[in-house]
Amino acid sequence: MSDNELRSLLTDQSEATPSGRIVRVLSERGPMSAREIGENTGLAKSTVSTALTELRRAGMVVDGVGDSRISGVGRPATTVSLNPQVGTCVGLLIGMEHMQLIVADVSHAVLAERTIYLDPDFSPEEAARTGARMLAEAYEEQHLSRDTLLGIGIALAGPVNPEDGRMLRAGGMPHWAGLDIRATFEPALQQTVIADNESNCSAVAEMMWGAAVGQDDFVLFTLDKGVGGAIVNNGRVIRGIAGGAGEFGHMSINPDGPLCRCGNRGCLEVYASLRQPLEYASKRFCRPVSIEDLVNMAKAGDPGCLRLVEDTAVAAGRGLALIGSALNPPLIVVGGRLALAGDLMMKPLEDSYDRHTLVRRADVSDAARTRFVVSRFLENDACMGAVGLVLRHFGRSDIRY
Amino acid sequence: MSDNELRSLLTDQSEATPSGRIVRVLSERGPMSAREIGENTGLAKSTVSTALTELRRAGMVVDGVGDSRISGVGRPATTVSLNPQVGTCVGLLIGMEHMQLIVADVSHAVLAERTIYLDPDFSPEEAARTGARMLAEAYEEQHLSRDTLLGIGIALAGPVNPEDGRMLRAGGMPHWAGLDIRATFEPALQQTVIADNESNCSAVAEMMWGAAVGQDDFVLFTLDKGVGGAIVNNGRVIRGIAGGAGEFGHMSINPDGPLCRCGNRGCLEVYASLRQPLEYASKRFCRPVSIEDLVNMAKAGDPGCLRLVEDTAVAAGRGLALIGSALNPPLIVVGGRLALAGDLMMKPLEDSYDRHTLVRRADVSDAARTRFVVSRFLENDACMGAVGLVLRHFGRSDIRY
Numbered sequence: 001m002s003d004n005e006l007r008s009l010l011t012d013q014s015e016a017t018p019s020g021r022i023v024r025v026l027s028e029r030g031p032m033s034a035r036e037i038g039e040n041t042g043l044a045k046s047t048v049s050t051a052l053t054e055l056r057r058a059g060m061v062v063d064g065v066g067d068s069r070i071s072g073v074g075r076p077a078t079t080v081s082l083n084p085q086v087g088t089c090v091g092l093l094i095g096m097e098h099m100q101l102i103v104a105d106v107s108h109a110v111l112a113e114r115t116i117y118l119d120p121d122f123s124p125e126e127a128a129r130t131g132a133r134m135l136a137e138a139y140e141e142q143h144l145s146r147d148t149l150l151g152i153g154i155a156l157a158g159p160v161n162p163e164d165g166r167m168l169r170a171g172g173m174p175h176w177a178g179l180d181i182r183a184t185f186e187p188a189l190q191q192t193v194i195a196d197n198e199s200n201c202s203a204v205a206e207m208m209w210g211a212a213v214g215q216d217d218f219v220l221f222t223l224d225k226g227v228g229g230a231i232v233n234n235g236r237v238i239r240g241i242a243g244g245a246g247e248f249g250h251m252s253i254n255p256d257g258p259l260c261r262c263g264n265r266g267c268l269e270v271y272a273s274l275r276q277p278l279e280y281a282s283k284r285f286c287r288p289v290s291i292e293d294l295v296n297m298a299k300a301g302d303p304g305c306l307r308l309v310e311d312t313a314v315a316a317g318r319g320l321a322l323i324g325s326a327l328n329p330p331l332i333v334v335g336g337r338l339a340l341a342g343d344l345m346m347k348p349l350e351d352s353y354d355r356h357t358l359v360r361r362a363d364v365s366d367a368a369r370t371r372f373v374v375s376r377f378l379e380n381d382a383c384m385g386a387v388g389l390v391l392r393h394f395g396r397s398d399i400r401y
Numbered sequence: 402m403s404d405n406e407l408r409s410l411l412t413d414q415s416e417a418t419p420s421g422r423i424v425r426v427l428s429e430r431g432p433m434s435a436r437e438i439g440e441n442t443g444l445a446k447s448t449v450s451t452a453l454t455e456l457r458r459a460g461m462v463v464d465g466v467g468d469s470r471i472s473g474v475g476r477p478a479t480t481v482s483l484n485p486q487v488g489t490c491v492g493l494l495i496g497m498e499h500m501q502l503i504v505a506d507v508s509h510a511v512l513a514e515r516t517i518y519l520d521p522d523f524s525p526e527e528a529a530r531t532g533a534r535m536l537a538e539a540y541e542e543q544h545l546s547r548d549t550l551l552g553i554g555i556a557l558a559g560p561v562n563p564e565d566g567r568m569l570r571a572g573g574m575p576h577w578a579g580l581d582i583r584a585t586f587e588p589a590l591q592q593t594v595i596a597d598n599e600s601n602c603s604a605v606a607e608m609m610w611g612a613a614v615g616q617d618d619f620v621l622f623t624l625d626k627g628v629g630g631a632i633v634n635n636g637r638v639i640r641g642i643a644g645g646a647g648e649f650g651h652m653s654i655n656p657d658g659p660l661c662r663c664g665n666r667g668c669l670e671v672y673a674s675l676r677q678p679l680e681y682a683s684k685r686f687c688r689p690v691s692i693e694d695l696v697n698m699a700k701a702g703d704p705g706c707l708r709l710v711e712d713t714a715v716a717a718g719r720g721l722a723l724i725g726s727a728l729n730p731p732l733i734v735v736g737g738r739l740a741l742a743g744d745l746m747m748k749p750l751e752d753s754y755d756r757h758t759l760v761r762r763a764d765v766s767d768a769a770r771t772r773f774v775v776s777r778f779l780e781n782d783a784c785m786g787a788v789g790l791v792l793r794h795f796g797r798s799d800i801r802y
Contacts, residue, residue: 159760163768170759217639229726233634238618240729242769244760251726252757253654255719262759318656322723325652327633328641356653358571358663359560367564368643392784 013015018043018051023060023082030108030208031081040277052080057082062107082106088148090191091386092131093155093198096120096172099127100383101134103142106150106391110210111382112138124179128188131149135189135241153386154185155201159243168243170250170262174227174358191387194389199246200237201385202335202377203230208388210376212335219329220375221317224291224336225278227269231327241261249273253319268319277308291337298344312338313345315353316394324357324370335375346372419444419452423783424461428792430484431509433608435593451477453481455636460484463508476774483507488550491539491592492787493532494556494599495566497521497573501784502535504543507551507792513539514781525580529589536590552794555586556602560644566596569644571651571663573627590778595790600647601638602786603736603778604631609789611777612734619774620730622649624717624746625692626679628670636648650674654720671721674796675739678709699745714746718753725758726769736769736776 013182023039026032036047047341054139055061062083084105097235103112114134118126122133139146158171160181169177181195196204203220206212212232221229225247231238238245249269250262257266270276273293281289281297284304289297297305320332332353338345354360361369377384422442427433430441439449456462463484485506494501498521506515515535519527540547559572561582570578584594597605604621607613613621613633623631628650632639639646650670651663658667671677682690684696685705690698698706719735723753733754739746751773755761762770778785 007663007676027776083475121446161765163767164766168760169764170761177481217642233639234637236635238728240760240766241618241731242760244725244729245727247726247729247759250759251723252719253723255757264757264759266639289659322652322654323727326649326727327639327641328645328648330642339798356656356665358648358651358665359569359641360571361645363570364562364643365565 018047019055019060022048022051022055026061026080026082027106027159028208030213031079033078034080037080078123081108084109087150088152089150089387089390090135090152091155091201091383091388091390092134092152093201093380093383093386094127094157095382095394096157096196099130099134100380101131101138102380102383102387103138103144104384104387108387108391110384111144112142112309113383114138121175124176124184128185130183132188134189151194151390152185152189153180153201153389153393154193154195154388155198155386156181156195159240159247160195161243162239163242170244171197173248174222194393196237196239196386196389197246197270198230198244198382198385199230200239201383201389202375202381203232203237203246203385204331204388204392205377205381205385206335206375207232207235208391209384210329210381211373215331217329218322218331218333219327220246220333220335221264221316221320221323222336223272223274223312223334223338223373225273225275227316227319229323230334231329234359236328242356243301248319248323249318251322253322268297268316270321272312272316277312281305281308292340292345295337295341295344298341306344309338309341309344310348313341313348317349318356319350321353321356324359328359329370331371331373333373333375335378335381337378339374339378342374344372417513419448419670420456420461423449423456427462427481427483428507431614432480432667434479435481438481438762444594450645461487468503483512488551489545490551490788490791491536491553492556492602492784492789492791493535493553494527494602494781494784494787495532495635496599496783497558500531500535501781502532502539503784503788504539504545504779505539505785505788509788509792511545511785512545512648514624514784515539522576525585529586532586532709533589552595552782552791553586553590553737554790555594556599556783556787556790557582557596558599560598560641560648561596562644563640564643566661571645572598572648576577576644579759580693593794595794597640597787597790598644598647599783599786601640602630602784602790603782604633604638604647604734604786605789605793606742606778606782606786607734607736608633608636610785611782612774613732616732618730619734620724620728621647621734621736622717622721622724622737623737623776624673624675624713624739626674626676628717628720629737630724632730649724652720652723654723664750669717673713673717675713678713682706682709693741696738696742696745699742710739710745711749714749715753718750720756721750722738722754722757725754725760729760730771732772732774734774734776736782738779740775740779743775745774 013274025040061080070144084107087106091102098113098117104110157169158173165182167176167179182193185193186255216235218232229248252264252265252267254266258270260270281294298309421523426441462481486506488507490505491501499518501516505511560569566583568577568580583594586594613619617635617636630649631647651668653665653668655667659671660673661668682695708712
């Protein structure tokens, strides 16, 4: 079996053989049982069985691999997955002050992960050079051949226009406005690049391997130094005509409120991000307080830190209630590092959501109730999601990724 | 050709013959060319051609019918549509103070339309009796056989739980909370009933025959005595886990604001519905002023009425901007009777939207810009959409309607 055979099954979109469809659905959705393969491909049980026998013989798929290799994601042992040895994918997060790189195999197991901190306002050229260096080092260190690399997903701290692949002015990286991501990164990385903003990537990670596995419809809501999120409908991230969907942090909830970094006033991010609470806490303790510090002190019972966490959660719940009245989603996955506080944050968030949204959870049956869960990937969600972009790019013929 | 043949092609979901697929796509999407049929069914050109020949011979489809029979909706003359003589569908709107019934054929032409006003707080039993009477009268008057009736769509002034088909407490008809719509109406109407809330129905009408034809993704935003809407993604209305999606009027934009009829404070509807402007205008002119009156006086240049329209549009635009930051939709269809004011309303609405949302239209290229249009059906949108529910119910095998 060669890498080229897998690549050909993944990329040859015109040929809808049962084998091709199975490989693509495993690439997109991760390990699953033969029954689930049938449900997801629409193929008859006997067809799935015959095709799996062929794919096993060709070494394309293996049984029971990938079950618990990513951060303890558990699946029953009767699953089939792509053979991890036939290809690797890279996720690259370009944040406002750091870059993170993950190398994973096609069964989604992480082979290497590294993070580099940069000066704020670093240039696209510097990011491309740094990314190429991180990539080369990771492959060398792991004794991996670059020939196995199927593609590179890039997660960015700002919206990417799906039409032309350029960064928008609006968002976390205004100095990259108008930048053509593929034109900038493909020459340096010498690979196909698929890019999206970090919250959309995080949603892909949660959908493929995290708290939203098996959920076709959910909202991701991230609370960190910024506020963001993503909307997933029918298994796809809603990107928006200009790539601006899911920008929950920039819903202007008080048009007379304080100025936001986006240029509008009273955005949710002004009230519900951790930027201001961290400033207060840093002043009070006369030292720089990180999100992790703040959460740990709240957990240890410090009344001031507890109140900062609660107040932020209440403000966030009020904003999330707007999303609730618009989407009434089955599931809300709460991510970002504030979610490290667990119930200390979730309880006031959910109460505040219920107080301000139309369909209160107490008014409907269990089956019709919006569920809240903490996201699985709190540390490397966007970068894992960038890996997912690559797999989904090959997995589905009808969408860009 | 018999009615039963069409019914069998529409309802036999297990058999995916080319003829069945063509009939279903025509039912769902309305008249289209052979090329469009190919695109929508995935069938080869020659297969479409052969199947159409058969369907024409069986009298199931006809050429060039239905082009301009609904409110002047124009399509090129080379379209194929279902033969209008093989079946009828009924749309029934149950509003807060009136009921409206439309009988249409499967080519979507309106055969009969009638409206009855009721006392507020009428009971479900009264609605069922009234609906049955309206239905019988319409069929008798038009000399139509009830045997042609394929199904009845019901549009309701409140959310319907898609899981169990019951009304929610939240919404315009709290005294109907928990009511099982099918159990209430099917015995009286002696037909299959498919129910949804009126804004979702309006979105279906706009998608099938109105301002959103050919658009798989858009937001409907209605401004009338209430404020409502719907979100369409990938050709489907997002209903929400409890049926509460699209309730834009009940986004609480000011938690310290005036009490709303839903029990929350400061909902968008308090600021952007026409209820308060109509009260002002009625006081000022010492007579009951309807929405149509207000709009006409604004158009005639009355400065007070003009200001009421503008201020309402500005408040509405501020609320819609929240949806914009969350969804960044390609298209926003503005409906409800305030839209009768045309540019007098659209200009301040669009300016206010742009001022308060993240991705301003001036910052992106034409292709990435959110478009605004007035809805096509301002008077009978929900009732036409209820007809659409029936056709979509038969047209698609993978969704409830």
